[in-house]
Amino acid sequence: MNKKWWKEAVAYQVYPRSFNDSNNDGIGDLQGVIEKLDYIEALGIDIIWLSPMYQSPNDDNGYDISDYQAIMSEFGTMDDFDQLLEGIHQRGMKLILDLVVNHTSDEHPWFIESKSNKNNPKRDWYIWQDPKEDGSEPNNWESIFNGSTWEYDAQTEQYYFHLFSKKQPDLNWSNPDVREAIYKMMNWWFEKGIDGFRVDAITHIKKTFEAGDLPVPEGKTYAPAFDVDMNQPGIQTWLQEMKDKSLSKYDIMTVGEANGVTPNNAEAWVGDEKGKFNMIFQFEHLGLWNTGDVQFDVRAYKAVLNAWQNNLDDIGWNALFIENHDQPRRVSTWGDDKNFWYESATSHALVYFLQKGTPFIYQGQEIGMTNYPFKNIETFNDVAVVNEYNIVKDQHGDVNALLEKHKMENRDNSRTPMQWDDSSFAGFSKHEPWFPVNPNYRKINVAAQQQNPNSILNFYKSMIQVKKTHDILTYGSFTLVDEENERVFAYLREFNDERMLIVGNLTDQTATLNLPETFIFSSNCVLLHNYNDRIIHVNELRPYEAFIVTL
Known part of the structure; x- marks a missing residue:
């Protein structure tokens, strides 16, 4: 039996913008996280995963990074970060950060240089291609955030590639100088004392541009390109290099966000011998519910998770989760937040949490926070929703049907401010927050549940203690x-x-x-x-x- 500290741990994801606002400007910050470390420790948490707090123009809520070694001013300073890291370690907990290296911000100095002219030494640090003969995009691939993956630069008369927002140009991983710069940055953070990374969108770093144009589904302008921009042949060579030059040098924990990886090819990603990461977040189990008449598919859910459990048995390790910053609230989608709010939140919790793997809790999940009651497009902050809305509107499509779909499914549902108590703005801030607080905060909040022995919060605490006091629930x-x-x-x-x-x-x-x-x-x-x-x-x-x- 291969015992590891990260196998025995329980992790908690903090989305700093929405967690706790210490200086009352309406935006959560690092000092706000520091103020709540005792709460996180009392929950029974061993590892905090902190979503991006790097310097960023904030086009995609911090996942567009303009400086990997600086802190976004809204969140504080590097001194605040150092204080946070020290406070976490003093309490016997560990800290992992988001590693976002598929792309940078278009305001990163690397891209500013790359864009300056075709002969700049950093031109090849990003993916540039000439237009087709008719002046159109190099291919017809669709961005994950809707629209084209290509953005034209009039100054150099070429297009650059962006799998996500146009303000998130993709790095050219085939350039060894890019890879070396990334590993150097990673090691800088490890030397600072962090305990690992959650690696964002890592299955997308390799693309097969030779595929050219792809079939466009009826009613679409661009072609979904997952078959050529996700988990492509050759990616494991780069990941092995990352492991050799950075990850293997430290006693750290890594979890890759691995869209497109299946139980059948997971060994290359997380196998004890061949794996590059300790575990991965896979997404097969997240799409088993929709906003139509079909309810949560229990049998399909079991089949997916059973395959992951069986295929990784004695080979690798699972990361267990049902919520994160990119997912709606599960009690509102998989459960029943009207009639069986407590029961459905705790039932889903127990089922996922005690499988074989390292469980992750997303902030607010432990008190049964629900989806937000969206009214119109102006309520949304999610760049993917806004982009799709504008496309459908321009095409004179049914924007009302689109909004109904996104009300339940969009990422903003998980990004509403944390509900600490029943005071103004849910105790998150004394100032109107950057995103509205869910109106049900007077009923659903930490303070009320701490006093109630039969609350969702206290169920989570009990569940964590049961797991930690029985090795059987780990190994x-x-x-x-x-x-x-x-x-x-x-x-x-x-x-x-x-x-x-x-x-x-x-x-x-x-x-x-x-x-x-x-x-x-x-x-x-x-x-x-x-x-x-x-x-x-x-x-x-x-x-x-x-x-x-x-x-």
Whole structure:
């Protein structure tokens, strides 16, 4: 058994702009995070993942970086960062940062040089191509943020490539000087004392431009290009170089954001022998719900996560999550925030959290924060939503249908200010925040839940303690139970002579769980239960009922 500190840890993601505002300018900051370190520690957290706090023009909420070794002035100074790092380490916790190296900001000095003229030494640090003969874009690929992946520069009469916003030009990873500059920057942060990176959009650093134009779906102007700009042949060579020249030199933790990686090719990414990262965030399980009549697909959810558990068993390690800064609130999408708010939040929590892997909690998830009640396009901040809205509007499409879709699915749902108490602006700030506070903050907030032993917050605290006091929930094997059940997600963890059963009804209906006769337990065996009583009838599980028992 390969024991590692990051396997035994629980991680918490802080999105600093929306976490806590210490200087009351309406924007969260590093001193605000420092003020809440005791709260994070009391939750039972070992690792804080801090979303980007680097210098940035903020076109994409900090994921457009103009200086990798400076702090965004809205968030504070490098002295504030050093104080934060020290405070985290003093409490026995660790800090990982976002590593955003698929692209920079167009205001980064590297790009300013690259754009200045075709003969600049840094011209080849980014991806430039000539127009087609008719003057149009080099190819018809679609940006992840909608529209073309190409932006024309009149001064040098070429296009530069941007997979995301036009203010996020992609770095040219095929240039060894670019790679060396990135590794040097990474090692600078490691020498400063950080404990690892969450590596943003890393599957996109290699593109197959030889593919040229791609088929355009009906009703679209540009072609989705995931097949040629994600997880391409040759990417592992660059990632191995990153590991050799940086990651392997330090006792750190790495988690790659790995869109496009499947359980079948994950060993190259996270295998104990061949892997470049300790774990990855995969996204297969996130698209199993939509805003139509189809409800959350429990069987599909089980199938996806079971494949990841089985394929990485004794080979690599999973990162476990259901929310982050790019996802809507799960209690509003996968659960039921109207009728079974507490039950659905805790049931989904227990099911994902106690699988084999390192669990991540996104700020506000631990108090059951819900989606925001969007009214119109002016309410949105998400650049992807605004871009798509403008495209549909220009094409005289149905913008109302688009907004209905995005109200539930867009990234802004997770970026509303953290709800600390029932005072003005939810205790996040004394000034009107950069983004509106969810109106339900008077009911859903940290202060109220700290006083309530049966709150979502205290359920999370109990769940974390159960995990930390039982090695079986870290190193034990994972086996699905009643695999074909359409309502219940149940699995067995086994380690040495111990057996534990984790059960979650993930629907608003009563459900039946079929258990083998060898699964024997009583109310005295219940370690955690999201209904107040300790009465469990597996042939009549209540809506969103969830529990863990020893067998």
